[in-house]
Amino acid sequence: MSMLVFLEQHGGELQKGSLGVLAKAASLGSNDVAAVIVGDGAKALAAEAGAYGAAKVFVAEGEALQQALPQPRVDVLAKVVQEHGYETVLLANSVLAADVAAGLAARLDAGLNWDLVDLTGDLVGKRLALQDTVLVDVGWKTTPRIALFRAGSFDATPTGGGEPQVEDVTVELSEHSQQATITGQELEESSGPSIEDADIVVAGGRGLGAAENFSLAEELARALGGAVGATRAVVDAGWYPYSAQIGQTGKVVSPKLYVALGISGAIQHKVGMQSSNVIVSINKDANAPIFEFSDLGVVGDVHEIVPRLTELIKQRKGA
Amino acid sequence: MKIAVCVKHVPEGHSKLDPSTKRLDRSGEGALNHFDANAVEEALRLKGDSDTEVVVVSLGPAKAADSLRKALAMGADRAVLVSDDAAAGSDLVATSKILGKALERESPDLVLFGQQAADADGAVLWAAVAERLRRPVVSQAAELTVDGGSLRVKRQTEFGYDVIESPLPAVVAVSDAINEPRYPSLKGIMGAKKKPFDTLSLGDVGVDAGEAGESGSKTEVLALGDPPSRGDARKIEGDGDAAQAILDFLAEKRLV
Numbered sequence: 001m002s003m004l005v006f007l008e009q010h011g012g013e014l015q016k017g018s019l020g021v022l023a024k025a026a027s028l029g030s031n032d033v034a035a036v037i038v039g040d041g042a043k044a045l046a047a048e049a050g051a052y053g054a055a056k057v058f059v060a061e062g063e064a065l066q067q068a069l070p071q072p073r074v075d076v077l078a079k080v081v082q083e084h085g086y087e088t089v090l091l092a093n094s095v096l097a098a099d100v101a102a103g104l105a106a107r108l109d110a111g112l113n114w115d116l117v118d119l120t121g122d123l124v125g126k127r128l129a130l131q132d133t134v135l136v137d138v139g140w141k142t143t144p145r146i147a148l149f150r151a152g153s154f155d156a157t158p159t160g161g162g163e164p165q166v167e168d169v170t171v172e173l174s175e176h177s178q179q180a181t182i183t184g185q186e187l188e189e190s191s192g193p194s195i196e197d198a199d200i201v202v203a204g205g206r207g208l209g210a211a212e213n214f215s216l217a218e219e220l221a222r223a224l225g226g227a228v229g230a231t232r233a234v235v236d237a238g239w240y241p242y243s244a245q246i247g248q249t250g251k252v253v254s255p256k257l258y259v260a261l262g263i264s265g266a267i268q269h270k271v272g273m274q275s276s277n278v279i280v281s282i283n284k285d286a287n288a289p290i291f292e293f294s295d296l297g298v299v300g301d302v303h304e305i306v307p308r309l310t311e312l313i314k315q316r317k318g319a
Numbered sequence: 320m321k322i323a324v325c326v327k328h329v330p331e332g333h334s335k336l337d338p339s340t341k342r343l344d345r346s347g348e349g350a351l352n353h354f355d356a357n358a359v360e361e362a363l364r365l366k367g368d369s370d371t372e373v374v375v376v377s378l379g380p381a382k383a384a385d386s387l388r389k390a391l392a393m394g395a396d397r398a399v400l401v402s403d404d405a406a407a408g409s410d411l412v413a414t415s416k417i418l419g420k421a422l423e424r425e426s427p428d429l430v431l432f433g434q435q436a437a438d439a440d441g442a443v444l445w446a447a448v449a450e451r452l453r454r455p456v457v458s459q460a461a462e463l464t465v466d467g468g469s470l471r472v473k474r475q476t477e478f479g480y481d482v483i484e485s486p487l488p489a490v491v492a493v494s495d496a497i498n499e500p501r502y503p504s505l506k507g508i509m510g511a512k513k514k515p516f517d518t519l520s521l522g523d524v525g526v527d528a529g530e531a532g533e534s535g536s537k538t539e540v541l542a543l544g545d546p547p548s549r550g551d552a553r554k555i556e557g558d559g560d561a562a563q564a565i566l567d568f569l570a571e572k573r574l575v
Contacts, residue, residue, distance in 0.1 A: 010478065068476070068481070069483075070446060070456065071449075071450075071455065071456065074450065094477060095458065095459050095474070095475070095476045095477060096476070098442060098443050098446070098458070099443070099445075099446040099456060099458055100446075101443060101446075102411065102415075102443035102444065102445075102446035102447040102450075103446045103447065103449065103450045103456070105411055105412055105415075105447055105537075106411075106412065106415050106416075106419075106446075106447035106448070106450035106451050107450050109412055109537070110412065110537060111410065111411075111412060111536070111537025111538035112410075112411050112412070112443070112447075112537075112538065113538050114411075114441065114442075114443055115440060124541060128546055129336070129439070129440065130334050130335065130336065130438075130440075132546055133546065134336055134543055134544070134545075134546065135543070135544040135545060135546045135547070136336075136341075136540055136542070136543055136544075137540070137541040137542040137543075137544065138538060138539065138540055138541060139538065139539050139540075139541045140537060140538055140539075141536070141537050141538065141539055142537050148443070174453070175453070176449075176453040176454055176455055177455075179454075179455035179485050179486055179489070180455040180456070180457055180483050180484070180485040180489075181483065181484055181485070182481045182482065182483050183471075183482050183483070183484050184481070184482035185479065185480065185481050185482070186479050186480040186482075187478055187479040194477070194478075196477060200574070224574075224575065242475060242496070243477070243478075243479060248435070248440075249434070249435070249494070249495060249496075251477060256574065257569070257572075257574045278572050278574060280565060280568065280569070282557070282561075282565075284557075291552075291554055292552075293552075294552060294554075295552055295553065295568075296552075296553050296554075296555070296564075296565065296568045297552065297553070297554040297555070298554075298555055298556075298557050298561050298564070298565060299554065299555070299556050299557050300556065300557015300561050301557065304557075305557055305561045305562050305565070306562075308561075308562035309562040309565050309566060311562075312562055312563065312566045313566065313569075313575055316566065316570075316575055317575070
């Protein structure tokens with residue numbers, strides 16, 4: 001049962017979600033777990049991949065692989081799978097990885113199960129479907145199998161693995177893989193941790209009342225050491241940037257703690273945060289759906305409770 | 320220029336799975352996947368007053384014609400529906416093969432997708448179709464411009480925005496933030512009835528029945544179950560001590 005995990009890196013940093021998938025793969029009892037890292041600096045990241053359970057790391061570097069574009073990565077993965085016969089390819093979902101997974105599925109005529117939240121040792125995938133109302137067991141009829149996991153499905157916990165064997169991959173890119181180029185970037189300035197990597201997320205919705213009231217969420221996040229998220233409604237209203245949007249058409253997060261301020265809990269938002277370990281919500285509407293999936297629901301006014309809570313947390317941390 | 324827009328006919332309202340087939344229950348009313356309306360709108364915007372042809376393409380049951388008619392009513396020029404009993408239950412691999420073949424017949428300069436299927440939550444098909452067509456692909460397009468033989472996309476990512484350029488022909492998946500789809504006018508609805516509409520079988524597009532449907536699929540649904548439920552949820556009314564109660568809860572969970 002050989003497994004190959006696509007480790008996504010940006011700017012020399014392996015993404016936590018893909019390390020979580022690697023740790024999961026390593027926990028399934030396979031004796032052949034390898035990782036692929038693409039882009040400049042890949043080799044330097046191999047040791048980290050070893051610590052999360054990769055016995056072998058394929059690295060593909062070079063000018064043509066530098067940009068965060070999916071199709072050259074399909075070329076790399078297809079080559080590694082074909083040459084080494086990996087039976088299962090695992091990826092953590094992201095804008096990049098989703099396109100890599102689907103491109104690879106078509107290239108190899110391989111089955112792709114997406115939006116998985118778990119995988120069993122006998123390779124049954126678990127998928128939450130229809131706005132998370134059904135848990136579906138999915139399988140693959142042939143190899144290679146491709147598994148794309150919902151972001152944040154697994155904790156990125158080092159497995160205590162040692163120094164991996166490193167193998168360089170040189171690949172001739174397909175013609176169509178070399179057409180698109182990134183000619184510019186606008187990176188979001190963020191002061192705190194990114195919401196997908198944060199252990200604590202404080203998110204605000206329409207119940208905050210106005211754009212300037214997002215400072216309530218920001219101050220609470222700062223006190224807790226977390227990041228700030230937002231619902232689609234407030235992003236559409238221009239209160240907060242898209243990069244902070246959590247939900248079906250934004251990011252999917254599963255922090256240790258999710259604090260929802262003035263968020264009703266519409267399905268669009270729910271699917272982006274409900275796998276959080278602990279959910280605390282404050283909303284003045286006692287019938288808000290968010291209370292149905294909160295560990296602690298507080299019916300009350302965010303404008304009164306949040307500043308007080310921020311103060312209490314600062315006092316506690318200062319003590 | 321020729322733009323093909325891939326659209327899906329999805330069940331209206333609350334979707335459910337049929338326990339016997341373990342497939343989505345498509346017996347009820349359906350509608351144009353609303354994410355695909357953004358792709359149709361973007362094609363019409365790019366077309367403007369030019370002689371660009373916008374053709375909408377779908378794989379689905381005969382009823383999917385309704386969604387294609389809606390796209391025609393919005394302003395698309397022509398519709399192609401691939402409909403075949405043998406295609407029912409096609410997974411990503413099979414669907415991308417069939418759509419790829421249907422698109423090859425059209426050889427469009429640009430293929431557009433919406434960002435997600437509202438029924439099955441799938442959000443990857445474009446990349447598989449691009450691979451079938453061996454064309455460059457760009458997803459999560461928040462802005463799209465076409466200039467001569469190339470396109471420029473502003474792509475939303477987890478980190479901000481990338482500007483991506485690519486020569487045509489190419490495949491682009493647009494985000495639902497890219498535009499506000501128009502509603503079909505009465506004139507558009509009437510006019511749609513006269514627009515060219517082709518219904519094709521798998522044989523017409525050159526796909527063997529064995530490569531489609533369940534026999535052409537590489538994945539399978541094994542069982543349906545209930546989602547995990549949350550444990551002991553607590554709910555309190557927010558009086559003056561609510562902040563303290565939250566702090567105590569966080570402390571108990573070792574989160575502060």
